[in-house]
Amino acid sequence: MQNELDNRLFDKYPKIFRNPHTVLTQTCIWGFEIDNGWYNIVDKLCNNIQRHIDWGRKERARALRFNRALKRAIAGDRTSITNLYFDNRAVSTDHWISNRINKQIQNAEYREVPEIVQQVVAIQVKEKFGTLRFYYSGGDEFVAGLVDMAESMSGVTCERCGTPGELRGRGWIKTLCEQHAPVDQ
DSSP states (O other): OOHHHHHHHHHHOTTTSOOTTSOGGGOSOOOEESOGGGHHHHHHHHHHHHHHHHHHHHHHHHHHHHHHHHHHHHTTOOHHHHHHHTTTOOOOOOHHHHHHHHHHHHHOOOOOOOOOOOOOEEEEEEEETTEEEEEEESOOHHHHHHHHHHHHHHTTBOTTTOSBOEEEOSSSOEEEOTTTSOTTO
16 A cells, blocks of 8 residues: 555554554554555454444443442442432432432342453554455454455455456456456456
């Protein structure tokens, strides 16, 4: 890819592409070995990966906060659970609200705390056998599915311009559209 597009991805996803401008032995990724046509695939892949990781961490924090508040509420401290149920708004302590909170506490269950999804760090992004390869560490099954989908999308996307394409070639296989396909095929 062009350096401009490389740098755009490095700047947009600093957690995935750590230290791209350091010495090869100190970095996980040293650039992209793909043409410009797959920029959007890699961009959307990284966007979805980072959103999934960030969302999972927020959900984990919410569940932990709720479970701590519920534990305190069961022990008799209704303040923290009241704040969670009413989004920290000022709530009067009238009888109706008190009864509602007591019923919710009696029926409440602890929330399941999601596992931490390790931050995805790209190791290499390249073309191999005409399709995208995204090598990484971290993630979970959902991230693996995202990567599989991106890699399969590259097999029908011209690696030069990003329009619909197909695998072409006998020796060196590339995914190209009609416009960029060699004449002899």
